[in-house]
Amino acid sequence: MPPSSSTPPPPGRRRRLRYSNLSVAICYAEGMPTNESDFLEKVASSHLFGSIVLLAKSGNLSPIELMIEWSRTSFCFYATSRVDKGLISELQNQNWRVLSVANECSIEVPGVLNVQRLQELLLTLATLMKKELCGSSVLVIGYIMKKSREEDFAKRGAFPIYPSKGSLIFVPLSFEIPLSLQLQEVDMVLHKITDEIVKIDPNCSIDFPKGISFSAGMSEIIRFVEEHPDFCIMDPFKNIYPLLDRLQIQKILVRLQELGTEGKPKLRAPYSCKVDSFHNGELDKHLVEANLSFPLIVKPQVACGVADAHNMALVFQIEEFSNLSVPLPAVLQEYVDHGSKIFKFYVIGDKVFYAVRDSMPNARFLKPSSGGEALTFNSLKTLPVATNEQRPQTGAEDGKLLDADLVEEAAKFLKGLLGLTVFGFDVVVQEGTGDHVIVDLNYLPSFKEVPDSEAVPAFWDAVRQAYESTRGNANAQG
Ligand SMILES: O=P(O)(O)O[C@H]1[C@H](O)[C@@H](OP(=O)(O)O)[C@H](OP(=O)(O)O)[C@@H](OP(=O)(O)O)[C@H]1O
Ligand SMILES: Nc1ncnc2c1ncn2[C@@H]1O[C@H](COP(=O)(O)OP(=O)(O)O)[C@@H](O)[C@H]1O
Ligand SMILES: [Mg+2]
Ligand SMILES: [Mg+2]
The missing domain is CATH 3.30.470.20 (ATP-grasp fold, B domain)
Known part of the structure; x- marks a missing residue:
């Protein structure tokens, strides 16, 4: 399922795609200046992505045929900032979902989902995938923690966008786009709230969370959770403050x-x-x-x-x-x-x-x-x-x-x-x-020394259990 684009996403997002458990390929048009196509090839190979030259033949198959071949075995997304109506309708005929990302002219093409900002792409993919996989118990988990911790988890395969055995989809929450919209799309938030502390007032007597300044994004999440007591959050903030x-x-x-x-x-x-x-x-x-x-x-x-x-x-x-x-x-x-x-x-x-x-x-x-x-x-x-x-x-x-x-x-x-x-x-x-x-x-330490083969499945089970017990409690109370 290759989200593809004629220009690759910026490094942070590329890294997220790399560890997403999605097969990713970058597509670019034939005839592009060599320095640009070389760059795209380099990006693709350094992130273990594939690359496809649109229009050129690859072996016996044309790229379109190749892409159609993929859609027979899995569901596929084509993300692009360029509108090529011919290509789009051909892909759509073969069950590809086409996403038009950050398309300045925002041309409406039937069946094409407009994603206004690149920052929304991962969450959009996650929600689409959850819909596709309906019937199974797929959950979308939005997470927030410092970059280095995210990278540690992601490298171990703990944060797939394409769900593996645990049927959990993990997406980073972005502070660059309205959080309230993102929170409506996720089933639960996984957070390391202490990574989001900006300052602790030294003049305040210690009675947390009094005196703690959180990042603007984290503060918004805390407010949202206060206003929506039924919202599912892995490990309530009040249970973490004592630590x-x-x-x-x-x-x-x-x-x-x-x-x-x-x-x-x-x-x-x-x-x-x-x-x-x-x-x-x-x-x-x-x-x-x-x-x-x-x-x-x-x-x-x-x-x-x-x-x-x-x-x-x-x-x-x-x-x-x-x-x-x-x-x-x-x-x-x-x-x-x-x-x-x-x-x-x-x-x-x-x-x-x-x-x-x-x-x-x-x-x-x-x-x-x-x-x-x-x-x-x-x-x-x-x-x-x-x-x-x-x-x-x-x-x-x-x-x-x-x-x-x-x-x-x-x-x-x-x-x-x-x-x-x-x-x-x-x-x-x-x-x-x-x-x-x-x-x-x-x-939420990083438990780096625990082998991935044991830590990651245990982590997924824990996340699901946290969701189910919070839901169970909410239902019992409601
Ligand atoms: O950053 P604060 O909130 O102060 O807390 C630290 C960091 O989370 C460390 O992670 P990192 O090194 O990734 O920043 C973590 O190390 P581990 O992730 O190795 O467990 C420490 O755990 P302990 O070393 O167990 O105390 C923990 O006390
Ligand atoms: N009471 C103690 N006696 C002996 N060594 C200790 C004690 N407390 C901490 N240490 C040592 O100091 C380290 C850091 O202390 P710790 O309380 O774990 O702080 P941190 O939160 O920074 O990890 C421990 O990992 C251990 O090596
Ligand atoms: Mg400690
Ligand atoms: Mg310690």
């Missing part, structure tokens, strides 16, 4: 003690306390009350969504608080010696996966190099990962210390508490005690 606040995360994790884990390692939240200032004369008293002793890891209370949410420090003695650069308010946490391995758990619908990543070494390796000053780092960019010599030679190395069943139970418990479909959390196993300590909770 923006490390104090709320802590409150959730403390509830892990409700899980009976007799005869198993202890599964728990790290001991923590919140501070508004590092210059409080009573800090040492607070530490004792919170069962905390040095070394401590200091994290901003704002957990994600802004660049400095990942600026942290390891503090070895009280004096080191005097000019600490971690944003306030902050959370002080016991530093758990964990043999430099962290277990990244991912809950994707009903499935739980985990991966092992290198992590920080035991504190004794970090202390000497800190020279009386706190060790500051950005956890996404400059995490002080253990060197070979700092890693223990046994146990933690290959995850032997991890009780995966226990954490899986915790994952299900957390899923119920959070009311979220896809989330991740970080587990460290404390040296000596074997305590399993959950130090972080994240909404």
Whole structure:
């Protein structure tokens, strides 16, 4: 089904087509200047598209015959900005749907669908395909997240426009065209709302979403959802806001003690306390009350969504608080010696996966190099990962210390508490005690380490389940 055009779509959209699970070909007229046709050929080959020279023969078949051949096996779309009535009617006779895209003269040709702006093309294709596939339970999922995350998902084949087994069609929501129109066409919105945070007001006491400025597009979606309570959204915003606040995360994790884990390692939240200032004369008293002793890891209370949410420090003695650069308010946490391995758990619908990543070494390796000053780092960019010599030679190395069943139970418990479909959390196993300590909770992580063959189907199942349970709830209430 080749959407085709005499000029190729811009790079972002080309990339989306490349990972769309559609067969795409670029058509161009015979006799076009060589530099232009060379460019189109290059675009086609670099994006794994086909290319067709209209009018010229390809093997035994003329291009028209070739295109007709395609329409016998699948349904086809021809997207063009040029009106060639002869070609159009010939294609239409063979069941091609013709889309006239961004056609300045907007000539009305019977049966041709006018798509005013290129930005509308993918959603138009999605809605047409959903109609064609009626009878099956196809859903159109509009998504919004930062470009790099979209690309990660798309490259893994998680965002097909032509639905695969999961019968889900994924289309990006565009902020360049009215969102209300797009939202009417999609069955559900998948979002990583924290990717759309522009600013968090530092003068506001933390009570999210108060004080958060979202991008204009995200704000419009939030408004739309408020005004249309029946609109289906994967994971309600209100269930995600707690994960923006490390104090709320802590409150959730403390509830892990409700899980009976007799005869198993202890599964728990790290001991923590919140501070508004590092210059409080009573800090040492607070530490004792919170069962905390040095070394401590200091994290901003704002957990994600802004660049400095990942600026942290390891503090070895009280004096080191005097000019600490971690944003306030902050959370002080016991530093758990964990043999430099962290277990990244991912809950994707009903499935739980985990991966092992290198992590920080035991504190004794970090202390000497800190020279009386706190060790500051950005956890996404400059995490002080253990060197070979700092890693223990046994146990933690290959995850032997991890009780995966226990954490899986915790994952299900957390899923119920959070009311979220896809989330991740970080587990460290404390040296000596074997305590399993959950130090972080994240909404919609990229779970890159989970093999695509497992992660993608689990993700599709999760998306469908989220849709069905939201619909089910709405019907039950209505
Ligand atoms: O951007 P904010 O909202 O601050 O949150 C970050 C980003 O989403 C990271 O993704 P990316 O690196 O793609 O930006 C993600 O890494 P992963 O996607 O590797 O999980 C982090 O998860 P953790 O590393 O699990 O904390 C998460 O805390
Ligand atoms: N309490 C802790 N004890 C030991 N190491 C920790 C602790 N908390 C975090 N870490 C280490 O610091 C990293 C970043 O902390 P985390 O809370 O996961 O922040 P982020 O949200 O930036 O991922 C973790 O992946 C882990 O390696
Ligand atoms: Mg983390
Ligand atoms: Mg995090």
